[in-house]
Amino acid sequence: MDINKETIKNSFHQIYQCIFKPITFSESIENLNKKDRIRLLLKLSLFSFIISILIAGLIKILLYNFEYPFNANLFLRAILLYIGLGLFLGITSLFEFEYGIAFGIAFGTSCAIVFGGLIGENLGVVDTISIGFAFGLPLGILTIDRFKPSIMKNIKFAIFFSIIISILFIFVINSSATKKYDSLEIIFLNIAFMFSYFRIFHILPHLIQYFRAIILSNEPFNIFRNSPIYWDEVIIMPLPFLSKFLVSLTSVNRSEGLKEIEFISARRPTQRQAASSALLEITIQDLGKFDSVKEIAQVSKNLSFLSAFDLSLEFNNAVRNIENISIEAKTYFDSSSKYNKIRTLQILLADIKKFQNILTATKGHTGYKFHSVAYKWYQIIEDENKKFIEIKKDIFEEIPNPYIFGTPVRTDDSTNRKIFVKRDDIIGEIESNLSNISQKPTLFLYGRRRVGKSSVLINLPGSLGKQYIPAYIDCQDGRTTESTASFCYSLSKSISDALKDRGSSSENSSLESFQKSPFTTLGNYFDVLEKTLHKEEKLILINLDEYEKLEESILRDTLPITILDQLRNIIQHRKYFVVLISGSRELSEMKLPWSDYLISAKTIKLGYLPEDATRTLITNPIDDFSLNYDGGVNGAAVNRIIEVTNCQPYLVQALCFELVNYMNIKQRKEAKLEDVNAAIGKVLDSANVYFYYIWKEECSENEKELLLWLVKNLPLTGNEKDINSLVRKEIIEKVNGGYKFKVELMKKWIEKNELL
Structure with missing residues (x-):
């Protein structure tokens, strides 16, 4: 090891x-390997x-001037003992926790100075205060790794270690030392330990700098950066x-101040609560400045600075509620309908009232x-709402639009239960x-696009x-088909979630556990699960x-063909499992031999809605639906919807959606x-997108030619195979010896887009 001026300084x-x-030190050596870390530890120990030697020697010289004897042998042995002990602790904790080297060096240095300088002397209270101080400094480093932001855990640890040190002095040191330590000295030892452990000695200079910054407001940042919070990373005691x-x-x-808060939050874990409190206060000050609904609508922009911070759960939830209220306020301003404005104000009042109830139940400073x-904000919204009270009776009350098209209808939302037509x-x-568990078949739910398979x-x-x-x-979820492991994990997780929803307990393995042997892990999960299913008869x-x-994932080699072997294995050997697949293409249309894997799959065909159910969906989709139809449920308007959609679920919902908006x-x-005709347009x-997919993806060029003939009301002639294909795809149907579009809207779309 080369020792020069720079080495000594460093x-x-x-x-x-x-x-x-210790945080900065540990980060500076994080790229060192084990060998280099040990070498560094040895160098620093030297x-x-x-x-x-220098500091303890000065203490000895000072004491010698007061006629205290000096024993050089005892002096060196004490220093070597504690430097060696620090080296041992540094090596043993090197990879146990983040600040292992720092802890070892701090322990060795502080204890070597104190015990080297005071050993052999009988200074009474000075002894115990110094020893308590020596133990407190390094143990503070140990606990910021173990209990980073938790002051309560640090207090418990400090009390625990204080008791250990007291026992050590009472039963070990007192039994071997010539000088006995009394109770008062033990008390002083514990006080000194706490003072050092929590680094309370920083409070006075911190307060001096704080009041200097308040008085000398022209240089607050320089003062702050020259305060204990910058000197020491292990101030466990919350600084006042x-x-x-x-x-x-x-x-x-503001920007520089936020940088300092970010610095405290990221670099001073034991003072993170102060950073959070400062953020909370700044946020409250900002939000308190808004005096109108228009300003409330802009809140999300003003809270963007919070994204850089790791907020507490309570703080984060409060901010999320505030942002949701802001979004509703923006909806209020963006709406051109007075009815929608009134309705949005009612939603805002309800949301703020709900937020107030949540805050009442929220613990800590965040709530109040x-x-x-x-x-x-409630007062602001209420004042805005009062402006509409007089004119509300003259405003058209809009028809609620419950229709959903393009996404599956989910009945877990109470507003959707009625518009889901149960098949x-x-x-x-x-x-x-x-129900026939002894001969349970594989099921294939088949239906053309947008007939409601996913909803079912x-x-x-x-x-x-x-x-x-x-x-x-x-x-369709990329996570399912990303890899064999993700497929098996998704399968097990879906089953586990479904069981929990039904009141049964089932813990599926993590995604990581599927990485090495996905099928084995899945099989083991099924083995355990089948015992529960047998017991509960499920x-x-x-x-x-x-x-x-x-299939697309298999053909792209994202998934192996063995996925289908696994499905076949489930079908053949898992008594309490049934496989149901669904899609818009028949098995015979696929490139892979699905029929070979699915073993006598039974096809269940999902067609269009029954006409009576469709009429109910049109005229009474939800309770208190306020749209009426000329002629009632069997009138010309409703009949026209039935006629142009042929009860195709997606198109019925889409057309009714447009009709409600139009009305x-x-x-x-x-x-x-x-009105119905206007909505058709x-x-x-x-x-x-629906019509284009049918035209572009489902129809061959020959089939397109046949459809164009049909649009022109010309009789279909040509390849029977193409005609039968169009019938099978439910694009056309045979009626009275001729053919027509199964859904008139498809014909109108071709006409509108001038595909003739």
């Missing part, structure tokens, strides 16, 4: 860092020995007025701090097949008996929705035939 600086800045100090900095320069904001025939057929599968839990556990797996229904995506614009509540645009 080594002394690193020892200082070990005692006062310089620690030198420092201890630190949060106010930080808030005052932001009032001088945000209460003032919530109260003020009793399909549910009955599925349940009938499940997602809502199976509410439709089947409790003995059946439907586990829904969406093969059956798992594995619903693989959009199975075509599974709200016209501010009328009775739809006539001409709109749905050809809003459902364009």
